[in-house]
Each structure stands twice: as structure tokens, then as C-alpha cells.
Amino acid sequence: MAYAYLFKYIIIGDTGVGKSCLLLQFTDKRFQPVHDLTIGVEFGARMITIDGKQIKLQIWDTAGQEAFRSITRSYYRGAAGALLVYDITRRDTFNHLTTWLEDARQHSNSNMVIMLIGNKSDLESRREVKKEEGEAFAREHGLVFMETSAKTAANVEEAFINTAKEIYEKIQEGVFDINNEANGIKIGPQHSTGGGASGAGGAGAGGAAGGGCC
Amino acid sequence: MLSRFSDVLQTAADVLAPPATRLEDFQYHWKMIIHFYQNYDDNSKVHIEDTRIPHHLHQMLQLIVEEEKEQQGGTVGPCLEAIVQRSVCLLDALTALAAADRPPGARSLALTTGTALLRRTRQPCVNSAHVYRPLQRMLIQCNENPASPTEKEEVELLLTLCGLVRKEPGLANIFTTPFVEEKSSLLSIPEDIQRLIPLKSKVQTPKKNPLFEVEMAPNPMRNISLVRTNSKEDNGAITTSNSSVADDNVSCKSQKTVYEDNDKFLLIDLLLSYLNSADNQVVLRACEGIMIVSSLPEDDIANLVTSCSPVCETIIEKLAEKYKSVPLDVDPNDVDHLNITWAYVAQDFGDKGYNRFHGYRELTSFFSWLDYCDTLMKECHPAIASHLSRTFRAQFLEAAGELALGSARSATLAAALLAKCLRVVDSQELINEFSNWLVGDGEMSEWPLLLVLINNCLSDDHDLTLETLRFFETIVEKGTEHSINRLVLSRVCSRGYYSQQPVLEEDERDRLNDVSLWRERERNREAMKQLQHEDHVTEQINDILQHEGLETKEQPDTENIHRIINSFLLLLPRAVLSDPVGSDYEHYIHDAQRHYQLWLDVTSNFSWPSDQNCGDNTASSTHSYDSRPEADIHMNEEFQPLHQTMDHKDTWIKDHYPMDDNNHFSQKLVLRTRDVNTTAVEEEFDEGPFFRMLFKLLSNMPYQPYQVNLHLTAIISKLALIPHPYLHEYLLNPMLPTSKKTPTLFKILQDVARRLTMEIPRIKNYKKVIESTRLQLMSEDPSYDDRGDHNQLVESLIVLEEFCKELAAIAFVKYQHGMHMHG
Ligand SMILES: Nc1nc2c(ncn2[C@@H]2O[C@H](COP(=O)(O)OP(=O)(O)OP(=O)(O)O)[C@@H](O)[C@H]2O)c(=O)[nH]1
Numbered sequence A: 001m002a003y004a005y006l007f008k009y010i011i012i013g014d015t016g017v018g019k020s021c022l023l024l025q026f027t028d029k030r031f032q033p034v035h036d037l038t039i040g041v042e043f044g045a046r047m048i049t050i051d052g053k054q055i056k057l058q059i060w061d062t063a064g065q066e067a068f069r070s071i072t073r074s075y076y077r078g079a080a081g082a083l084l085v086y087d088i089t090r091r092d093t094f095n096h097l098t099t100w101l102e103d104a105r106q107h108s109n110s111n112m113v114i115m116l117i118g119n120k121s122d123l124e125s126r127r128e129v130k131k132e133e134g135e136a137f138a139r140e141h142g143l144v145f146m147e148t149s150a151k152t153a154a155n156v157e158e159a160f161i162n163t164a165k166e167i168y169e170k171i172q173e174g175v176f177d178i179n180n181e182a183n184g185i186k187i188g189p190q191h192s193t194g195g196g197a198s199g200a201g202g203a204g205a206g207g208a209a210g211g212g213c214c
Numbered sequence B: 001m002l003s004r005f006s007d008v009l010q011t012a013a014d015v016l017a018p019p020a021t022r023l024e025d026f027q028y029h030w031k032m033i034i035h036f037y038q039n040y041d042d043n044s045k046v047h048i049e050d051t052r053i054p055h056h057l058h059q060m061l062q063l064i065v066e067e068e069k070e071q072q073g074g075t076v077g078p079c080l081e082a083i084v085q086r087s088v089c090l091l092d093a094l095t096a097l098a099a100a101d102r103p104p105g106a107r108s109l110a111l112t113t114g115t116a117l118l119r120r121t122r123q124p125c126v127n128s129a130h131v132y133r134p135l136q137r138m139l140i141q142c143n144e145n146p147a148s149p150t151e152k153e154e155v156e157l158l159l160t161l162c163g164l165v166r167k168e169p170g171l172a173n174i175f176t177t178p179f180v181e182e183k184s185s186l187l188s189i190p191e192d193i194q195r196l197i198p199l200k201s202k203v204q205t206p207k208k209n210p211l212f213e214v215e216m217a218p219n220p221m222r223n224i225s226l227v228r229t230n231s232k233e234d235n236g237a238i239t240t241s242n243s244s245v246a247d248d249n250v251s252c253k254s255q256k257t258v259y260e261d262n263d264k265f266l267l268i269d270l271l272l273s274y275l276n277s278a279d280n281q282v283v284l285r286a287c288e289g290i291m292i293v294s295s296l297p298e299d300d301i302a303n304l305v306t307s308c309s310p311v312c313e314t315i316i317e318k319l320a321e322k323y324k325s326v327p328l329d330v331d332p333n334d335v336d337h338l339n340i341t342w343a344y345v346a347q348d349f350g351d352k353g354y355n356r357f358h359g360y361r362e363l364t365s366f367f368s369w370l371d372y373c374d375t376l377m378k379e380c381h382p383a384i385a386s387h388l389s390r391t392f393r394a395q396f397l398e399a400a401g402e403l404a405l406g407s408a409r410s411a412t413l414a415a416a417l418l419a420k421c422l423r424v425v426d427s428q429e430l431i432n433e434f435s436n437w438l439v440g441d442g443e444m445s446e447w448p449l450l451l452v453l454i455n456n457c458l459s460d461d462h463d464l465t466l467e468t469l470r471f472f473e474t475i476v477e478k479g480t481e482h483s484i485n486r487l488v489l490s491r492v493c494s495r496g497y498y499s500q501q502p503v504l505e506e507d508e509r510d511r512l513n514d515v516s517l518w519r520e521r522e523r524n525r526e527a528m529k530q531l532q533h534e535d536h537v538t539e540q541i542n543d544i545l546q547h548e549g550l551e552t553k554e555q556p557d558t559e560n561i562h563r564i565i566n567s568f569l570l571l572l573p574r575a576v577l578s579d580p581v582g583s584d585y586e587h588y589i590h591d592a593q594r595h596y597q598l599w600l601d602v603t604s605n606f607s608w609p610s611d612q613n614c615g616d617n618t619a620s621s622t623h624s625y626d627s628r629p630e631a632d633i634h635m636n637e638e639f640q641p642l643h644q645t646m647d648h649k650d651t652w653i654k655d656h657y658p659m660d661d662n663n664h665f666s667q668k669l670v671l672r673t674r675d676v677n678t679t680a681v682e683e684e685f686d687e688g689p690f691f692r693m694l695f696k697l698l699s700n701m702p703y704q705p706y707q708v709n710l711h712l713t714a715i716i717s718k719l720a721l722i723p724h725p726y727l728h729e730y731l732l733n734p735m736l737p738t739s740k741k742t743p744t745l746f747k748i749l750q751d752v753a754r755r756l757t758m759e760i761p762r763i764k765n766y767k768k769v770i771e772s773t774r775l776q777l778m779s780e781d782p783s784y785d786d787r788g789d790h791n792q793l794v795e796s797l798i799v800l801e802e803f804c805k806e807l808a809a810i811a812f813v814k815y816q817h818g819m820h821m822h823g
């Protein structure tokens, strides 16, 4: 299917916070009650529309367990967006956010958009982390924040789409170099029909790296 | 149909009778499965998804997951216990299903059910023989035929097992040869199950499975020493049934194992066979599995991986294969612009639009594999990393280097690919392998490969020159202490370029102080303008230096740095300058500051002469060390012999450089001194093959394409940034006293400038041409390179002009740093 842009996302956060469930709810609109431990990384994709443009989201759902961190790290590089998820019913998952953020910032490109997600908002009675705390953390670290429920689907669409909007805005502002695939963004086929122009683009600008002129 | 009916009956019965326990539910579903197979007709073509089997398996799984949630302190619930005790032979049945694929689709279902059981339960009791035996058998079903339609499910099961091993390393023992006994017993499936689900004879003896390539020791248990730890299961939570096999009492939670040569790590070996799959997702899974196991901190497992499996060799072999399959005619510029993350490529490859230019897929495939190797290097156990990097050198670099020795075309591609490889590689060990491979790690300092590459830079083929220069640029950029010592410093560090010859020195200084010809300056108006220009530049430099925090009055040495900067900035006369106002000079200063800091960080642990000396040298550069007591001492100690008279030399060397001194710098010194002994009175400094090549290209600047000059000057400015005192003065001190024949950067630049100053005014309308060429170069128009109407002469003039600004900035920044160091 034709798309204007393709964005690469990752979902990160402690084990059991509901990363795989969020992805499943977003791509398949269903909920999986059992915890099917993710080893390595799972993949999902969906088309969305922003500003009248078709955008393909490719989403990599990573393993939260410490033992598999070596794999998770491989995905930071080359992602345009990240959903950093904690579980509002487990304070420890909230406490680990700083470590996750450090890891993400260290291994990803600096422009990566990070959305903070407090998941399992349907379990109000078991809540351990106040919404305000999530908001404060997001404000402090310059993230967008949202509470979701992968079970009831509340805010799930919004979480993924708002992240995409944020990336889209950055593209409009020229923050992202869309010709560099390392940024996790690809221009769709109908955009690059200029006959290989994108391939040759910048070839002459090699001088910029040369250090002398230009 | 029948089964569905009975399920309904059961539900109806539940309403009347007291609710069944979870175990009863569990047994019920198990009975339904047995019932199905008792009545199964092989002629029916029904697919398993159209039967109730998936439903029953799912329910059984669900019951195990639910009961685990209620179990306290890791005890095993009754459903799982039934499996562990083999009263419900679920796992044996799954194994039989995986082997028989009966009805069609059963194999895939069995594999996914097994995988789900392991992933959904926190304690799947894998260290119980009744669990791991069937799993081992199921693994045998995997990989039976390389492109099996269930390879996805197979590799998923393997990955899951890797995950289990990652979390409980003792489990690795289940997947090593000593635990795999006689083929017959391993394959045996309980008779009742066998009767139910008969295996086709073909399936029973898989051929291509590594499990069966193992030479079995007569008594496998002899090879292994196990330290038993009491697991909960041993403590009676589970009483193993009488029918269990003899080694049930061997706990797999062993901590220590001793491996023999012919042992194999089957889990990894099995994964390796999936690396050749045509399905990139399958390959990705196998890669993940390997990375998970390799990143275990246990030394035991790491040794197992390196000595009992060919994993490193296989991975590097694949790298070399992918390298060789890159078409010879890909455009080196395309190579340069690639940006690939291994983990994302599997998905991209499914995309049909993923073929942007000729060779794109091959290049992507190669560089993503390289990225995998690099990532693996950074994540894996140090023992694996060192084995992998050795293999990388021996099997990849050596093979890749052969291309560099071939035709111009293949040498160009090899240089482009290797430069890119080095640029993207992040693991320090791989970078070290690269540099050792290039400059050699033995005694020989001029490696044949290095000489070939240096020669390639001097080729008439500009593409070859350009790509090989880019390669060297990367080598310098990613320089290790060893590679910089060998490539750059081996001659310079003897300081043999230094020569105190008073007459020459004066002569040199005169020339330097009058960069333009003084006679003309006196005579015509142009000379007046030149004078004004020089004053103007000096004034501007003053402003900038002050802005950079340099108080001219407080520092007595600032005069020297002024002279150095002026030497570079006034190298070209005003008449041919394209951008006489040093507007971007500050920009160069900031660039140099940033890059110099990087170099300081990189070289901070190198055993080079200290940075302090470097600062001293810069500060005192016009004083030729006379006014610097410390510098004098330093110099006298190390370098006096080169400038002493012959008769003193031998004794001095014996005193200062005993023969067993293993410092290779000093060895060089001795050699050089002996040269002097046997040859003429005037000693010639040999700058070594690398500098010789750079200088040769530099003096050829006016007749070379812009791109070549750009990369050439980029390499030299990188070298000039390196914080090494002798390299610093050799490249950046225009007042350095040297003998007439010793080539230095500044002398060559002067010569090039002289030639350009003579030739360019002969071009019609030369001022206009200079101006428009500059505009075009600055516009960064990608199509510019392809156009034919270049004026190489003018282009090189502009490169030279900018290069001089850059060198002046570098000299200043290093000086500034030295000043800060001294308070
Ligand atoms: N009530 C409720 N439960 C949820 C929600 N999201 C996930 N869960 C449950 O939380 C458990 C873990 O969910 P997963 O999505 O598998 O967790 P994960 O973050 O992918 O964990 P790892 O793969 O180990 O990193 C499952 O049992 C889910 O059913 C939610 O929004 N509400």
C-alpha cells in the first residue's frame, strides 16, 4: 500500500507493563489476557492518517526483561519514536523509568520522540502511581504523557497517533533529516519517484565531511 | 463433531455436578485429545485447525497459567505436576505431533504450544527430565529439513529455549552432548503415545540434524562433572514416577561443567542452521537467539560457545560471503551514504521498494550483517568477543584485503567498502583488528598491504585515489595508538627532520617573513594593497584571538603564534584570494576546538610524550626550543646523537640505547644513525611512505580533481590535530629548522602557492573565474561534480586557501589549549 511516510517505533519498559498488549490492541484491536513473555522483539504495523497523509507505522515491541536487554539495545538506533511504558499498578515499573530513559537517550538518535505511557488505567482500584506523578515526570524530561488501557483500548490509538503527529511536526520543522534512514523515517514510494534522485542526493556534498571547503 | 458434542455434554454436567477442580478440567481436555486420536482416520484430509485439538491444548495451557498465579513461593501446581510426573504425557504427545504432523498442521500447532507453555509459565520445570526430554526430541524435529514450512515456529521454540538458558544458565547442560544419550532412547516416545500417533518411518531418523553428527563417547556421563544443587523439585514437591529413566536424579541446575573437545552446544548449532533461511524473519530470530546466549556472563557458557560450536566462524564466514557478493560496479558514493541497523533490515527486506540502486540489496545485506557482528561484539562475553574478533581478522579482513590487491575496479570497491566498514564499526576490538591488519602487528613496519594501498593512492585512476584516500582518512579518524604510531609517527618521532643549520635557518626565516615577493611589494600598487591586506588580516586575527580569550599583552609568546597564523593565512597573495576577509576563520576555530578535544580524549591513555610538551613546543615554536629550558633538556637527551659529530655517536648510543631496548622508536633511531654513518654528511630525513604519498599528492594539487584535494587536505588537517609534539611541529611550525632536502608541509604548500600564483593570473578574467568557482563549490550542488567545465587550477586554489585557514585555526587552538594547561 502506498504511503507518504514510514515511521519506525519501538515500545520499551519493564516486563509485564503491557507493551505487547498495547501493540496488539493497536494493530488487531484485541486484548490478550495472558502474559506471553516477549523474547527478542515482536513486530507490528498499521496505517494511519495525519494531515490527510497516509503514514505507515512499523512498530517493534521489545522484551522488558533485563536478560534480553542486549537485543532491545539494537533497536534504539534507527527508531523515530519510542513509547516508554510503565504500569500504574506497579510502582517499581515507574521507578525504573529513569534507567530506561538514560538507556534510550544513550543509544538512540537525539531527535527520537518519546511518549510516556502509564498503562492499565482500567485497574483504578489497584493504582500505585498517581496520574500527576506521570505528568510531572514527563514534564521534567520533556516527554509527552498519556494514561492508557490496553484492555479497554482507552487512549491506545491516541498514544500511537500522537507520537506520529509529533514526529510529523518535527519533519515539517526540518528537524529530522528524512534522507537519513538512521532516523527511522522513510519517504513513501510516491515521493521518491524522481528517478533515483534521492540516491544521488548529497553525493556532491561529500565536501561537507571533507573539512576543507564548503 | 463428536468431540464438540461431548464438550457440550461436559458443560451441561458442570451445571449439575459440583464444579470440577482445575486438575479435573485439565485431565478432561487431555482425554479429549486422546479420544480424538483413538478415532482418527488417516484418510480424512481435515486440517488440525478445523478440529477441537487447538481448543483443548489452549485450555490445558490456560489452566497451567491460571494455577501458577495462585501457587505460593514457586511451588508447582497440580496440572503442571501431572506433566512433570508424566501422568499426563502432554509434552510427549506434542513431540509425537511435531514428528508426525497428523492431522496436517499438527506440527506447527505442537511447536507453538510448546513455545507458549515455556513463555507463559514462570517456572516451566525444564530441569525435570520429563519436560526436557520431550523438548530435546522436539528439537530433533526442528531443522530436519532446511526449508521446512514450520521453520518460523521451530526457530521461535529455539529462541524461547535460549531465553530460558539466559535466565537459568544451568539449563545449558540440557543442550550439550553429554546429556544426549543413545539415539534410540532419545527418540523413544512412550508406547501409548506412539500407538496413538504413529510416526512415519521417514521422520523417525532425521539426517541433517547436528544432534546425530555427534561422535558419542561410550559413557557420556564420564565427561561431565556436575555439582548438584537441591532444587525444589527434588525436595518432594514432585515425586518422579517409577517409569522414569535413570538420569532423572541428575539435576540440570549444575553450576560447573567440564567440556570435552567433541562436545557440542546443540542449541547454538541448531540456531546456526537457520541463519541460511530464505526468510529474513527466521534469520533475525536465530541472530537474536545467538546474541541472548552469547551475552551470558558465565565463563562456562562462553567457553562452550567458542570451543564447542562453530558460531564465530559461521558468522564471519557469512560476512565474507556477503562481502564477496557485492557487485563490482556499485557506485562508491552509494556505499558511503548507507545507514543500516541490523535489527530493522529483516522487515525492510520484505518491502519490494527496497531496491534503490544497483547493488542496494547486496550492500544492505552485507552492512546489516556487519552491524550484527559489531553489536554482538559489544554485547557478548569477553571470551566470545576476543574469539570473534580474531576470526574477523583471519577470515574476513584477510579475504577482503585480497580484493584491494586486484584490478583498479575491485581495489576501488574494496577501499570504499573497507572504509565504510571501519567508519560504522563501533567495537574497539574490531577497530583494533582493522588497524593491526593494515599496519601489521609483527616486527615489519611496512606491511605489504599498506604499501599496496599507499601505491593505490598514487594511481592515475582518480576514483581509486579518492576511495583509497577516504580509507586512510577513516584509518586516521579511528586511529589506535598502534596504527598512528606505525603509519604516521614511526619516522617523525625520531625528530630526524630537525636540523640546526644556521645559514639555512636564517634563509628560511627570511622567506617566511616575506611571503610575497618584497621587490614587487615595493614597486607596484598591488604590493601596496597586499601590505594593507596583511595589516588587515593581522588586525582581524588580533580581534579573533582576543575574542577567544587571549590577552596579547600578558602572554609573551603570542607574537609567535601570530607569526605562525600569518604564515598560513598570508601564504597566498591577495590578488588570487577568493575570500580574503577571514570571515569563516572563527568557524574554523570552533571546528578545530571540537575536533581537538576529541583527539585529546582518544589519545589520553596513549603512551605519548605528554601534552605539556606539546603546549611548550607550540609556544616556543619560533624560538627553536632555545628559550625553553625543559624543552632543551628533553631534546638533548633524546636527540642529540643525530646532531652530534660522528666520533661521539657510537658511545652515546651505547649509553642511551642499549640493544635490548624494546622500544621500537629507539630501534629506528639507531638505524637512522647508522645510515648517517655510512652515507653523506648531510642527513636526509625520510618521512616514510605515508607522508611521502600525502606530500606527493599535495604538490600535485593543481592538477588533481577537487574531490581528491578535499580528502587529501582533510587527512592532513586530521593529522595536524593529533596531540603529539613532534608531529605537531613537523606539520604546523613553518619556522621549524630543517635541512634543505627535508620535505615539510609548509614547504610544499609554499611551492604549490607559488605555482598557483604564477599560473592563475594567466587565465582570462581570472578574478571572475575564481569568484564563480567559489560560489559553485560553496553551493554544494550535487550535480556540480558531474559537470565537465571545471577549472581544476582554480578549484585547487580555493581548497588551498581554505586549507590554510584551517591549519592556522588548528595551530591556534592547540596553542590556546597549551596556554590553558599552563595556567
Ligand atoms: N487490566 C489490564 N491488564 C493489562 C493491560 N495491559 C496488559 N495487561 C496484562 O499485563 C500482562 C502483561 O502484558 P504484556 O503486554 O504481555 O507485557 P509486556 O510489557 O509485553 O511484557 P514483556 O514482554 O515481558 O516485556 C498480561 O497479563 C496482560 O493481560 C491493561 O491495560 N489492563
Ligand SMILES: [Mg+2]
Binding pocket: A019, A020, A021, A036, A037, A038, A061, A062, A063, A064
Ligand atoms: Mg511483551
